[in-house]
Amino acid sequence: MAGTSTASRASWGVIASSYGQNPTPGSGALAYNAGVQGNFSITNIPTTQWKDLELYIHWGQQSTWTGQGYWYFTDQTNAVNPNQGCYNYWGWSTGSSNGTAGQTSQYVYPVSYSNMWSSMRLYCANAFSDQNTKAWWYEAGNSSGNSSSYATLQSGAGVFRSSYPITAVHVNTPWGNGSSSYQGWLLIGRNPK
């Protein structure tokens, strides 16, 4: 824990802390891949040092048309359905999904093709803890490219209902043919245990 806590608890329902000037490192890079090809999984994520997960991804498909990708977490049981949430997207295409569960339910739409930018930021608090429900949110975007008008923004949120730490993130793109020259990811641990 950072700082010198003078935490006090009032009888009327406040947990308050005042901190001295003694900060500690708040994050660290867990893993990255600067050139990942096609669909990919980030596995064997270290779960001992940090509580929260933060993930940045950029994609680049080689097809001539966009489509939806999806992502999901797994824990040590590899169960496919504890991830549940919703998403909305606006722009070239507009749509939404309510809180469905399942391996392929968290769309990223659209994922780019050549000459387009697309990326995603995902945050999950307590991802690496044994808390029985871990809440996450993400945002993603896709540029218009040089010959089309596919620009779309997306946001989503939900929970991962498992008491095990998250140990893998799986990402599938619409065509699975993203070039290692244009795809990559960075995984950051936040909030020291």
Added chain:
Amino acid sequence: MGGVDAYGNTEQKFHLLGTVETTNSTTQYLELSGLDTSYAMIEFVFTGWIDHSGGGGTNIGSGQFTNGPSIQMQGAWPGGSHSGAAHYRCLNAYHYGNTSGMYYRVGDSINSSSIMLSPNFGRMGKLYYISGANAEENRFTVNFICVGPGDNTQKVIHWRGGGNSGPQGGSGSYSSSTWTGNVQLCAQTTASAVRCMDPMDSIRIGAGTDNAGTAKYFGSYSSLTAYGMGKSDAFGR
């Protein structure tokens, strides 16, 4: 810019400044104060849930919309260092998973207020409460940023987050939502002296109240964490 700071970090710093966490359902507010503001940005992360089931507080009926958490800053709350200067301006935007529409409310989002200025607090999000079954699964995570927290100017906190999926795999039409918005303290009106221009060194997240004004409480293992990022000299200080 750059180099090695007093804590041995190279380049830009990212520090954990403090954290608080509930252990049961008797906490109405999570509060951090006295934070180091010598950063380019302070980031807060809240994760937790509001216990609508009556555990320690108000029992909300199943199947209705409820307000999300409240947010206060710079000690502008009863008993705080700026208790007399609480004039919040807030934009609270959110959407539900069953519709592509984005909705928003202003001010403290009490009832259907269209008045942005509130003497109470800002508000984030809106929730659909399905039932008390496995209510602890109705969790959400919100990240807040305040750029230039140490500057003697008006501070704004912007957030992004959401969550709150239905219990036990429920897939109700409104069971999840994503949130974005911002809040600030009004620094001056035509009739007032300049106020709240000191550092953004405290934050308070509240579980809110029911429509009758009775306090609600956060559920167990709800937490609020603060980080400082970057060197404040990025802003010439």
